[in-house]
Amino acid sequence: MSHLIVKEQKTIIRNAFFTFLYFTLAIGLAIGILYTDIFYLQNMIEEESLVEYTQSLSLTILTLMFSRHAYRSPQWRGGFVLITGFFLCMLIRESDAIFDNLIRHGSWAYFAITTALVCIIYAFTHRQSTIDGLAQFAKQKEFHSFIIGLLTVLLASRLIGYGGLWRFILYNDYPHIVKNIIEETTELFGYLIMLFSCLSLTRHFK
Numbered sequence: 001m002s003h004l005i006v007k008e009q010k011t012i013i014r015n016a017f018f019t020f021l022y023f024t025l026a027i028g029l030a031i032g033i034l035y036t037d038i039f040y041l042q043n044m045i046e047e048e049s050l051v052e053y054t055q056s057l058s059l060t061i062l063t064l065m066f067s068r069h070a071y072r073s074p075q076w077r078g079g080f081v082l083i084t085g086f087f088l089c090m091l092i093r094e095s096d097a098i099f100d101n102l103i104r105h106g107s108w109a110y111f112a113i114t115t116a117l118v119c120i121i122y123a124f125t126h127r128q129s130t131i132d133g134l135a136q137f138a139k140q141k142e143f144h145s146f147i148i149g150l151l152t153v154l155l156a157s158r159l160i161g162y163g164g165l166w167r168f169i170l171y172n173d174y175p176h177i178v179k180n181i182i183e184e185t186t187e188l189f190g191y192l193i194m195l196f197s198c199l200s201l202t203r204h205f206k
Contacts, residue, residue, distance in 0.1 A: 022145075030185055033050050055094055056095060058195045059090050059091040061195060062087045062194065062198055063084055066084040067084045075133075076132050077126065078132075079132060080137075081119050081130075082119055082122075082123040082130060084119065086119075088115050089115050092115065099111065142198070145196075145197040146193070146194055146201070149191065149194035152189060156186055157184075157187040160186055161184075161186070
């Protein structure tokens with residue numbers, strides 16, 4: 001067996017190990033943060049909780065990360081602007097309580113829609129860099145774990161936190177906190193997967 005083949009196999013094994021490691025870390029962090037909220041901070045995962053703050057922090061890092069890539073990579077800028085806008089819209093939605101308190105209930109939607117429109121218009125008017133940027137993002141091996149994290153946030157957490165499911169299991173007087181803890185912790189797990197995936201992926205965009 002040639003030296004190059006052995007080296008390639010070692011690289012594959014090393015990459016697989018690191019993938020296992022950051023999935024394990026994401027699970028450990030999500031559960032650790034939940035336990036800290038419940039046992040040490042003694043809150044029930046409301047708007048002001050370590051779980052919620054970590055979700056917002058993850059989205060803030062992702063937004064800043066891709067805005068930096070957009071600034072430093074003009075050949076991929078359109079795609080990275082679109083990705084930045086997506087994360088920023090998610091961050092605005094996650095911060096809806098702040099907008100509710102500062103302005104009025106539901107005002108977050110206006111900021112999210114404005115952000116989305118600005119980014120979509122930019123991406124549309126810079127179509128080549130948008131296509132190149134999205135393709136560059138999607139072709140990296142970390143993109144697959146990123147998609148898992150995204151679907152965990154957008155789909156799995158919503159389905160597992162569906163009120164009708166918990167009413168069926170625990171009847172109509174079920175404690176809302178049970179549903180809330182499971183939904184928010186699953187969502188946090190998804191955010192951490194996305195964050196770790198993009199932190200690993202970012203080395204390709206320097």
